[in-house]
Amino acid sequence: MKYLKTQFQKIGLQPGNGKSYFQAVPMMETKITHTTDLTVSSANQKFDLKYLQDFVLLAQTPKPEVDLNDEVVFAGYGVVAPEYNWNDYANIDVKNKIVLVLVNDPGYGTEDTTIFKGKAMTYYGRWTYKFEEAARQGAKACFVIHNTAAASYPFSVVQTSNNGDDLYLDERNIPKPHIDLAGWVSADAAKKILAAAGKDTSLIVSANERAFKPLDMGLKFSLKASVSTHYSTSRNVIGKIIGTKRPNEVIIYTAHWDHLGIGIPDERGDSIYNGALDNATGIAGLLELARNFKKLKIKPERTIVFRL
Ligand SMILES: [Zn+2]
Known part of the structure; x- marks a missing residue:
């Protein structure tokens, strides 16, 4: 300096x-000091995803304890883009729920240059946007399903760059919605989650359609995390x-x-x-x-x- x-x-x-x-x-630094694994439960099964191996997590608010035990909605790319006539949150209320979204945007998914900007990623494709939009929708947490090609980096990069520690602007004086937890799940973990909901990767492909409708997956994610915050x-x-x-x-x-x-x-x-x-x-x-x-x-x- x-x-x-x-x-x-x-x-x-x-x-x-x-x-x-x-x-x-002014900056706010949050650190996940402890978290349980992520328990995925459906009506007839229950399994754990391992922290840092199957999923990673960041805290986006200064709440010292975050307790997830909430319904999961698959919201496609998690994009609301009126200028592209696209709304992945149409007709669903995700208030206090957990949303699961795909990385990148529908232009990438379809490789159709008339949809968004084709293979060139728009801001709607960036993970920062996904978490901002989930917050505007009132969600409690948002998990991005990792895809190496779509993200342009492997899950190992997600694991090392998001290992529980993150920096934000200190927005205590700015009323702005935030999700409590932002996370990523690996592609393998996503497959297990889809299977637990009785779905397969065709659900992911369906998010490329303009007619895609967000889906209540009939699952719950549970986890308890402790967060320390430093200004x-x-x-x-x-x-x-x-x-x-x-x-x-x-x-x-x-x-x-x-x-x-x-x-x-x-x-x-x-x-x-x-x-x-x-x-x-x-x-x-x-x-x-x-x-x-x-x-x-x-x-x-x-x-x-x-x-x-
Ligand atoms: Zn830099």
Whole structure:
């Protein structure tokens, strides 16, 4: 951060936040300190899915204890996209229930370029969206069924990057819906869940149809998790060039600094969070952009903000 501030000063950017090059970003970190396995029960059977092996979990609220013992709804891709005339939550109430959804979006599933953006993933395909939409629908928890091809990474990546610890913006002062728990189940675990509901993978294929209807699976998921929450403040580094004619109109360029630290070794034994591509190249590009904006003979009419 200090390095970035010094670079901004050397380039000749003005501080972007009053007299400061830093902008406070309040954060909330949640950690699953303990969880039971996930019990799947139907009218005539019951089995457990193993934590970290068959499923992973993140806590999206600061509640210290989360107790799931709720009905499960399969909601296809979990997408509500009026502009694509698509609603996977049509005519079903998932309030306080658990939703099970597919990764990616129907364009990927069908490979039909007239549906969503075909094979190119839209925001509706990202897992962050799935959890946001489940929260808007009032669900208590949401599990994404992993699929290596559709996600573009194997379940091992899900396992190592979502092992119970996550960072969010501190939204205590912003009333916004959240699910208590966000999770992923492996493809094998999903098969067992479908079988317990008397279904098979044809149910997954049916989610590609516009006529797909969300389905109450006749199952319950039960689990008890303990969560610890920690609040802290991170910082953005922010600098600007004030516009000559329209200083109140602002163009923002942004990149991010992360990948700091050491964690669980990957399959090659590398435990360092290497960040040359993600996102040191972005930062270097942004610094060059700032340098070149400063060098312009004709100064920009609008304010240019650089935020890292
Ligand atoms: Zn990154």
